[in-house]
Amino acid sequence: xxxxxRLFTKETEKEAIxxxxxxxxxxxxxxxxxxxVCGYNCPVGIDVRSYARQxxxxxxxxxxxxxxxxxxxxxxxxxxxxxxxxxx
Amino acid sequence: MKHNGTAVAAHHAQAALxxxxxxxxxAGVTAAETIRAHDARSRMTIVTAEPxxxxxxxxxxxxxxxxxxxxxxxxxxxxxxxxxxLDVVHSAAEALDVSARRIYLANGSFLTYxxxxxxxxxxxxxxPYPDASLKGVVYLDTLTGTKQLIQQARRxxxxxxxxxxxxxxxxxxxxxxxxxxxHYFLRGKQxxxxxxxxxxxxxxxxxMQAHGVHIHYQTEAQEILPxxxxxxxxxxRLPDGSEFRxxxxxxxxxxxxxxDLVQDTPVQLDRGILVNEFMETSVPDVFAAGDCAQAxxxxxxxxxxxxxxPSAVAEGRVAGLSMVGARQPxxxxxxxxxCKLFGLHVTIIGQINPxxxxxxxxxxxQHLSRGSSETWFSRAxxxxxAWSSAxxxxxxxxxxxxxxxxxxxxxxxxxADPLRTLIxxxxxxxxxxxxLLAGGDELRTELLRFWHAYQKxxxx
Numbered sequence: 001x002x003x004x005x006r007l008f009t010k011e012t013e014k015e016a017i018x019x020x021x022x023x024x025x026x027x028x029x030x031x032x033x034x035x036x037v038c039g040y041n042c043p044v045g046i047d048v049r050s051y052a053r054q055x056x057x058x059x060x061x062x063x064x065x066x067x068x069x070x071x072x073x074x075x076x077x078x079x080x081x082x083x084x085x086x087x088x
Numbered sequence: 089m090k091h092n093g094t095a096v097a098a099h100h101a102q103a104a105l106x107x108x109x110x111x112x113x114x115a116g117v118t119a120a121e122t123i124r125a126h127d128a129r130s131r132m133t134i135v136t137a138e139p140x141x142x143x144x145x146x147x148x149x150x151x152x153x154x155x156x157x158x159x160x161x162x163x164x165x166x167x168x169x170x171x172x173x174l175d176v177v178h179s180a181a182e183a184l185d186v187s188a189r190r191i192y193l194a195n196g197s198f199l200t201y202x203x204x205x206x207x208x209x210x211x212x213x214x215x216p217y218p219d220a221s222l223k224g225v226v227y228l229d230t231l232t233g234t235k236q237l238i239q240q241a242r243r244x245x246x247x248x249x250x251x252x253x254x255x256x257x258x259x260x261x262x263x264x265x266x267x268x269x270x271h272y273f274l275r276g277k278q279x280x281x282x283x284x285x286x287x288x289x290x291x292x293x294x295x296m297q298a299h300g301v302h303i304h305y306q307t308e309a310q311e312i313l314p315x316x317x318x319x320x321x322x323x324x325r326l327p328d329g330s331e332f333r334x335x336x337x338x339x340x341x342x343x344x345x346x347x348d349l350v351q352d353t354p355v356q357l358d359r360g361i362l363v364n365e366f367m368e369t370s371v372p373d374v375f376a377a378g379d380c381a382q383a384x385x386x387x388x389x390x391x392x393x394x395x396x397x398p399s400a401v402a403e404g405r406v407a408g409l410s411m412v413g414a415r416q417p418x419x420x421x422x423x424x425x426x427c428k429l430f431g432l433h434v435t436i437i438g439q440i441n442p443x444x445x446x447x448x449x450x451x452x453x454q455h456l457s458r459g460s461s462e463t464w465f466s467r468a469x470x471x472x473x474a475w476s477s478a479x480x481x482x483x484x485x486x487x488x489x490x491x492x493x494x495x496x497x498x499x500x501x502x503x504a505d506p507l508r509t510l511i512x513x514x515x516x517x518x519x520x521x522x523x524l525l526a527g528g529d530e531l532r533t534e535l536l537r538f539w540h541a542y543q544k545x546x547x548x
Contacts, residue, residue, distance in 0.1 A: 028505075031426060033397045034114075034163040035147030040156045049163065074150060075426045076433070076501060 025069060026081040029055025038069035038078065052077050105130040107411060108191060108199050110181045110349060111207030112136035113145065114397055115378025115404035117164060119205050122408025124172050132173065133199060135191070137180035140231050141166065145209075146397050146459065148234045149255075149427075152262025158235055181208075184353050186371050191349070203373050203411045206361060207404065208346040210379035210395055210458070215250065215339050219312045224321030225337045228259045229458065237338070241266035244336040248273055248324050250309055251340030252281060253457030257292075257429050259338045264299050268336060271302045273309055273324075282465055283440060287475075288482055288498055295430040295480075312337050343395055343458055345380040358382050360393050365417040367407035375411060377403035385420055385463060392462040396425060399461065422512045423461035426504070432480065435504045438494030438511045440486055441465045464494070474524045476531040483532065490518045503532065506539040515542060 029052065038048035046060045048069045058069070070078040107123055109116045112134050120132055140162060147161035169176055179195040184204075192198045212229040214220045224244065226237040237259075241247070246269045249260050256272070257280065263270040274281075278289035279296075296303060309324035313331060316322075323331040345360040356362045356370035360382030367375045367383065377383075378400035385392040394400075399420070406418045426435045441464060456462060471493060474485040481499035485492055485507075491514045495507040510517070517524065523534040 030398055030421070030424070033146035034144040035150050035156065036144065036160040036163065037147070037150055037156055040160045074428045076504070
């Protein structure tokens with residue numbers, strides 16, 4: 001693979017991740033079985049499981065809100081929660 | 089770990105205790121976390137017969153399907169134990185002396201406890217064949233067993249899996265992923281027959297066949313036959329005497345609570361360790377939680393076994409609170425499980441036993457597998473079911489005159505959380521009952537409409 005095509009592939013992979021702003025990943029702790037599929041798929045390496053098992057929202061500043069963890073969770077533990085912006 | 093300041097201060101006045109927890113699973117670890125949140129000072133020791141730190145047992149299914157590597161199921165790192173000041177002893181607890189308050193370990197030592205939690209869990213029931221320990225006989229109940237299964241699958245060509253529950257199905261899916269020709273033997277005429285009805289079974293059957301699974305209904309293995317040197321699996325013997333060649337024999341015929349430690353002690357047992365709603369056993373200062381505990385269930389008004397992860401977590405928490413003297417009764421939620429089988433999302437809530445014949449008493453313990461609750465199969469009179477299905481999406485409701493008692497969803501999951509809430513809250517559905525009974529699209533539409541109205545009413 002040439003350097004050019006490697007760069008191109010990488011670029012495509014990056015584009016495949018849609019970043020959604022103004023929201024966060026919220027967990028239903030009762031559904032979580034602590035399998036770790038979420039954290040394994042996190043592109044920035046957040047230990048999503050530690051939030052999910054406690055039913056917390058993923059408040060890690062490194063979270064790029066890509067939603068990968070939501071998609072891969074086999075138990076439907078994670079969901080997207082829009083952040084309400086206080087206009088005042 | 090956040091500590092509750094007041095509770096910690098109150099406990100400082102007391103003498104430091106030694107909390108001993110046998111079992112490093114969901115219940116044991118949750119209890120430890122709960123104890124430390126209330127008691128910053130006391131000593132805590134967790135005893136485990138397994139070599140690894142705490143891991144997710146449901147996660148093992150995703151290890152064999154290749155979604156995660158084995159190390160990823162480890163749900164607590166060494167630093168977590170250090171932070172909690174929780175000592176880990178990797179040795180089997182072999183004997184319990186309640187009068188001396190001691191447990192004796194396989195490594196020759198003993199531990200003296202002030203409060204003891206038994207959270208030993210459950211293990212796969214071995215098959216009733218003489219050669220069940222041959223190389224190639226595999227289980228999906230421990231991390232070690234799962235690693236062995238993967239190792240065998242790398243070398244193996246043809247597998248037979250026996251067992252009628254979710255674990256057997258997960259094992260079949262894993263073996264297919266490992267590119268092993270997989271033959272699934274079933275006693276009955278349908279898949280997961282304690283849970284599924286004909287249509288649900290047919291839907292999964294279709295998916296499994298599409299993935300290349302060979303399903304053999306009404307087929308039983310009678311014996312596992314060894315290779316010439318007597319060490320490995322060579323074949324399974326069928327009832328007609330013929331041999332079915334295989335080098336892997338997967339067993340998932342149910343689980344049994346691990347009770348060895350409490351046999352021949354004053355701790356009262358039934359099929360599991362009997363506990364009240366505070367997870368207290370019949371012996372003072374001895375508690376039990378998780379898969380090994382048979383806890384009182386207000387739903388069925390019986391002591392029931394739950395082999396569900398969330399139940400183990402909830403029981404571990406209640407046990408921890410009781411152990412520090414902050415007793416709170418267990419509020420057992422509606423049994424709930426979600427799984428993904430061959431790409432199909434399946435959610436089970438409450439009581440869903442589709443059987444209607446009064447003579448058809450389920451042998452619950454024999455068939456109870458990891459990821460199931462006895463409550464699913466408990467019999468309640470006069471239950472009616474309603475049904476809606478469209479393609480690979482099905483919805484089955486089980487209800488009495490006024491409320492929903494259970495639901496099973498395959499595919500489309502929009503209604504899963506609303507149904508869980510409505511079942512748990514025992515919401516009065518009598519107004520929409522005829523529409524639900526009508527089934528089809530109307531059932532889904534009415535249920536959604538009812539849910540939105542219910543939410544508004546609750547908010548007010």
